[in-house]
Amino acid sequence: MTDAGLWRSRLLTDVLDEVADRHPDRLAVVDYNSVTGAATRLSYLQLKHRADRIALGLIGLGIEPGDVVAFQLPNWWQFMALHLACLRIGAVSNPLMPIFRERELSFMLEFAQARLLVVPHRFRGFDYPAMLAGLRGKLPHLQRVLAVGDDGPDGFDRVLLETRWEDQFEADAEFARRRPDPNAVIQLLYTSGTTGQPKGAMHTSNTLMAGVRAYADGIGLTGEDVCFMASPLAHQTGFMYGLMMPLVLGTRVILQDVWDATRAWDTIQAERVSFSMGATPFLADLVNAPNAPAPADCRLRQFVCAGAPIPRVLVQTATEKLGLGVIAAWGMSECGVVTVTRPDDPPDAVFSSDGRALDGMAVRVVDTADQPVAPDTEGRLKTQGSCLFVGYLKRPEAYAVDAEGWFDTGDLARMDAAGYIRITGRAKDIIIRGGENIPVAEVEDLLYRHPAVQDAAVVAMPDARLGERACAFVSVKAGQSFDFDALTAWLSEAGMSRTYWPERLEIVPDMPRTASGKIQKFELRERAKGLGG
Template identity: 55%
Template sequence: MEFDAVLIPPRRARNLQAGHWRDQTINDALDQAVRERPQQLALTAWRTEDDAVRRFSYAELARMADRMAVGLHRLGVRRNDVVACQLPNWWQFTLLYLACARIGAVLNPLMPIFRERELRFMLQHGEAKVMVVPQRFRNFDHAAMLRQLRPELPQLQHLLVVGGTGAESFEAALTEPAWEEAEDAAAILHATRPTADDVTQLMYTSGTTGEPKGVMHTANTVSANIWAYAERLHLGADDVVLMASPMAHQTGFLYGLMMPVMLGARVVLQDLWEPAKAAQIIRDEGVSFTMASTPFLSDLARVVAESGQPVPTLKTFLCAGAPIPGPLVEQARSALGAKIVSAWGMTENGAVTLIRPEDADERAVHTDGLPLPGVEIKVVDIDGRSLPAGTTGQLWLRACSNFGGYLKRPHLNGTDAEDWFDTGDQARIDAQGYLRITGRSKDVIIRGGENIPVLEVETLLYKHPAVLQAAVVGFPDARLGERACAFVVTRPGQQLVFDDMVAYFKAQQLTTQYIPERLEVLPVMPATPSGKIQKFRLREQLVALLSPSA
């Protein structure tokens, strides 16, 4: 694979001089942790299905990473080869990334909710050489799905299945043989270690402009974000992190996989969100920090309040993905006793803004925080001119953590000659510098922290034989932040009901979480004189339909 991370070289000297880029990789962090605290517990992974738990000290973590790295090399994985995985928050996910880093391979995490449509595109575009999946997860047979896709993936040389058998066995290929003791192991482990400017992660966006875009990050871009994030939140080696957000999202990957290793801290992984189990884990493991979207916060606060069993070690809950309702902050503060921190970020940068733990609670309700060190933000008009405080416009940012570019699509990088990146979001910045995201010029609905690619859903609707026109808009939801509603105009003599729409989307192999939860059939779409559908009118209609007096 040839990576076209063209945004990295022009920024190198400036970020090194400023101290934002430290030219360190996850290998350096893991090696340091092994030297300083080899027997300290590093990783605890809870597997909900069988209530199994696996623990690793830092010495054990490094040994398994070396073993798997040599195993990947035995499979033909070399520097800059892409290893994809569709794993839950299992220990195998963390170790797979650490193993890839040992030999300069690039990890491409893929959400477990993705099905054939998404995987077909991402695995072809990223030219993945190895794909790792669970045998089954949440009653879905991932291995069978990948076997069906393999004929369409000529670059994919190996399918490895956690819990699999024969040639597909993840364990037989990577974790059971003592590969790290082989005579050539040391040479393999050190011959192609990546630099901090090599691509280390390939992560796909949700396809807000049509096809998903492959975001390329280096060790310098992600580490610059993690150091600033940890500093803002006063996190260190003594902290215990709970990560229930998927590590196939940037949230889980940066702050549940990488950050604990970089800090020499402990992490506890939860593969399926069960709030009662999360509360138990927090108490049993002494968790001090976690990060998740608004529904997780609401669930955890409710369970703790109802049980009457406190979580005294939890100091901070960082909530991102959607605005936090004021009453929820009050409820969570009362129930959890933790500071609720609001934040905003994106795959291309990681967290961009966070409130400070010292800030008043209302900041978490009314703002998305202040820029992290190494990050500049501004709001501009349509011509790129800066707007005064309190004025809504396009959000641009310039950050040490900005990605290296979109794989094979440098024309979409959205970064100007002065390194300003157009986020595609609408926002305002108050007089104190706090950001508030007010809307999205990218047509996306954020449901429970998961971006729904509206264009893709609408395109599929237009292909339905009964549909003449279609539009998908979001509507507020107390728990998930937003849900999706499909508006359609049917063809003469045709009809479409909700159950038929759901069945159609499933037949089209659309990810279940992307399927709209409401359907409204209209005689005609509100439109401009040129025929463009007026989505704001649809939102107004939806608000009227959902109002108690309707």
């Protein structure tokens, strides 16, 4: 990869330093915070100064190279600064979705042996420090929890920003000593679990930076573009293309922490945004918003859709109503975006494919003997290249990369003669709800533990806006009762994120089964097709 020029051995902090030196007053990030109601605008020099002080503060808290720093933050400037600070001193960033609750966090934090966790004091009415207080006994490796927006002794600002850490440490010497190798792990990102607990995908500066550059070049973005990101920065979508890419381009990003299409359009127009990316529901909401601008007035030039198929009518409406260029993409936490349509592709390519491979990446579709199939034939999708992750934390046996570097994605796809792929299904048992993977095995496991449940199976139910929703089929034990309220109360009590809860319950007398007794989920999926909206 290095010899081919795909791995350039540069860190994101190198980019930050260069832009801050050449253009110190250039705007780097605008953060619209729904809790405070205020917008924070930071130049490159201001972002660098804050990130560097936070980095020294992390040293002061005892964080060493290789230590895991977890942050469960919305799309706020603190998220960006924290990652840059971790990178500055060789710590590993572990972004966690704000929707995660006790069940997810108790596993993720302890599995990674996170030393420090940063959370909001409050976000969307939820008290994060209170939740963590109830978990600390289960997390022996977690030494400190800091809260953004807390004025107390564990407040993020008080501990990391209000202290002049530069008076205690020689910044240049500390940063030089702790600078990570470009092939060292710098990001740990959990994927949605399909057979139990989620896996922690590990990335390096080289894998992430290669993916960001290939993506920007592939769709023609430059430093003249202004980026808008409402997808969570704790997703690979938000992390690579909302946090990293604007810095690599030397431009600015506008962050929105709670999705609202009307507010989004106000922001997009006011900030002169030209690019955004998100799951298909984001685009559908923008198209249908009451304040959507006319094509002649629309600042937004490109929208990249990933995470769910793009309906033909949505592409047509976005083009006609907004004058917007829609791009289809496919990717994973393990490799970022791998395939995209190009801006000059015909509309048919956008709603009938998930694009072709970016420079530095390759895809192929194989049969059960691992041999490439003929064009337009369904098979297992494999990928290889410069932005492929380097392994799963403590799970070497799960690293499905063969001797030639091909990674088995677990997805089923077709590829045409021109190299455009179309995801046709998933070998792994997940549901993608508006771009968010639902770990079916975990939900089913919890349902089976309910005293009234005999059997449980969760399958995808089609939905016009979100692509899929989760439908739970349940058979009930004799003499017991179970309804939707009981289902939601049970999952809530277990501390499972609300996003993972099934949105429909179907009580069935018996489950359809194979001769060996295995539940026939394909039959349940067929039933669910008639239940969706």
